[in-house]
Amino acid sequence: MIKIQNLVKRYGELVALDHLNLEIEEGEIFGLLGPNGSGKTTAISCLLALLKYDKGTVEVFNKAMMPDNYAAKKQIGVVLQNVAVFEEMNVRENIDYFCGLYVNNAKERKKLVEEAIRFVGLEDYTRMRPKQLSGGLLRRLNIACGIAHQPRLIIMDEPTVAVDPQSRNKILEGIMELNRRGATVIYTSHYMDEVEQICSRIAIIDHGRCIAQGTKEELKSMIKTGEKITIEGVLLKEENLAEIRQLPHVFEIAYEDQQLVVRCSGAKHNLVRVLNYLQEHDIAFGRVFSELPTLNDVFLEITGKELRD
Amino acid sequence: MTVFKGYMKITKSLFGMIAMYLCIFAGVTFAMQSVGQTTEKSAYAAEKLDIAVVDSDGGELAEGLVDFLKENHHVEMMKNDEETMQEALYYENVDLIIRIPQNFETVCVDGEEKLPITKVPGTYNAIYASQQINTFLNQVRTYKAAGYLLEEAIAKAQVQQTSEVETLDESGVTSGMPSYGYAFRYMPYLFLTALCYVLGLILASFRKKDVKNRMMASAVSLRRQNAESILAFLVVGGAIWVFAMLLTLVIDGKAFLEDPYKGYYILNTLALMLVSLAISFVLGLLVNKPTVVNNIVTPLSLGMCFLCGTFVDISFLGENVLKVSQFLPVYWYEVVNQKLCDCVTMTASIRMFIYKGLGIQLLFVAALIGIALAVSKMKQQEV
Secondary structure, three states, X not given: OEEEEEEEEEEOOEEEEEEEEEEEOOOOEEEEXXXXXOOHHHHHHHHOOOOOOOEEEEEEOOEEOOOOOHHHHOOEEEEOOOOOOOOOOOHHXXXXXXXXXXXXXXXXXXXXXXXXXXXHOOHHHOOOOHHHOOHHHHHHHHHHHHHOOOOOEEEEEOOOOOOOHHHHHHHHHHHHHHHHOOOEEEEEEOOHHHHHHHOOEEEEEEOOEEEEEEOHHHHHHOOOEXXXXXXXXXXXXXXXXXXXXXXXXXXXXXXXXXXXXXXXXXXXXXXHHHHHHHHHOOOOOOOEEEEOOOHHHHHHHHHOOOOOO | OHHHHHHHHHHHHOHHHHHHHHHHHHHHHHHHHHHHHHHHOOOOXXXXXXXXXXXXXXXXXXXXXXXHHHHHOEEEEOOOOHHHHHHHHHOOOOOEEEEEOOOHHHHHHHOOOOOOEEEOOOOOHHHHHHHHHHHHHHHHHHHHHOOOOHHHHHHHHHOOOOOOOOOOOOOOEOOOOOOOHHHHHHHHXXXXXXXXXXXXXXXXXXXXXXXXXXXXXXXXXXXXXXXXHHHHHHHHHHHHHHHHHXXXXXXXXXXXXXXXXXXXXXXHHHHHHHHHHHHHHHHHHHXXXXXXXXXXXXXHHHHHHHHOOOOOOHHHOOHHHHHHHOOOHHHHHHHHHHHHHHEOOOOHHHHHXXXXXXXXXXXXXXXXXXXXXXXHHHHHHHO
């Protein structure tokens, strides 16, 4: 459905997109994950032909995406990072206006607007102006304006920034519902939990490059870490640490302030082996956690830095 | 027509502010028109001089002359005292002193001797009075020669012939401004404030980065968006123009409709409307925060109106101010308006002057559109 090949975008000396390659299939919720400034929004702008790029090709619905490709634009819904609505219009007027940019028939549009209002749960706020809405409701209005015309492809650029958890969940549920109804969604975020929760495939971007791409399972399998074991309140000597490091599948340990963090590759019984060692050596310990790798671990292992950095 | 309707919806939401500007304009126009009309009412009236008469004769002819003079001037009788007479002239209590000699009839009518007149040195008023006195005495002389008695001759000479006179002013200018002229004079203030404010705010809304991106990503072509925006601009500008013209008709519709040059007034206001639209368009492209629009529009409109003769008559503006004003479009609107207000006969040179003023305003429009296109292009590259 979407093919981005060798996309390069420079702002003077700064390379915002560095030979970016992406392929998105119909029916997916495709996540673009990356820290702030990694090039997600630039990639979206190039995809929508809002921005001229220096090199590469962008194809949408199997046709080159150009500023005048209105046939393709008609099938795309856009939910931008900042709330893009008119302060002078109320909720219904805003949705009607942006839907009107795609649907000319007034009757059909009215139906679509009502559906969008219901979908985002703004039935009680239709006569309110944007400045009268809370941050969460404003985000929902922003989404309604982008999806009212029921597009085939929805591009959402960080739609949950500065949103309370309740509204965030509502928005994420809504995105999954849109996908169930047949829309392909491109979802950019720097919140790995969101991307992990809703996306069927994910591309991790850093410095304008796609550093990994696949399902979340595929991404996690790309890295060494299969399990991260954290043990609190444990007193260890150097020799203990050396012996734990020698346990099967353990590839990295860290010990600080009586807290031991053991990283193991994706094998079974790692936790049992570590706890057995501590019992055999009569070493007391406090709380124990075992975590499967997250996308942050993927990012950390590939780039050497935390995603949130 | 979604974009056009969007403009109209936002305009509707700004209706209160538009109404306020329309009320201010109407109020200022009515106030200035009423003040202007009371101070500028003018009529032709014969000059009345302060004349002192020293009557050494006291006869019938002398009395007849004094009565004749009283009909045309302020006359006071004075004693035949050199000192009193000199004092009256020195302090300019009187413009001239007429000394009627003894045997007035014999000396001045039969003998054709001139009546002695003493005037304030360096003034010319005495010529006017002495001409009237000579006319009176000549008529008495003529009637007497024709056989009339002195009493009859005096009575006939006192009757002044009058006739209606129509003035033909070859300069083509009048001395006063027609009542509707005030509405036209203050129109730049209405157009600049209302249009720049309203359209500036609307454009600021449309040019918010994310709204603009959403519009650019939509299925409506950029060309169509621009066309609908221009249409909306013309409709808003047209509505305010219609209001201004209706106000002109309310002030003195009959006089305006009878004005043979009303077409030029209308053309001038249309040119001004285009100038105001172009200014508001550039402003809207440069500014995308409503508070900044407010901060720019007020000094811009007031400044231009003060510098270009809207609030202060052009004739009161200094030479240096006028040098600057000529680079502002409102100045050319005001000079054309002034010319039309003063015009009685449309000569070729006046017509040429008006076309020049209109042309310069249109050149300003073209230049502003050029700037707008350049700014638009620059902003597009910023995305």
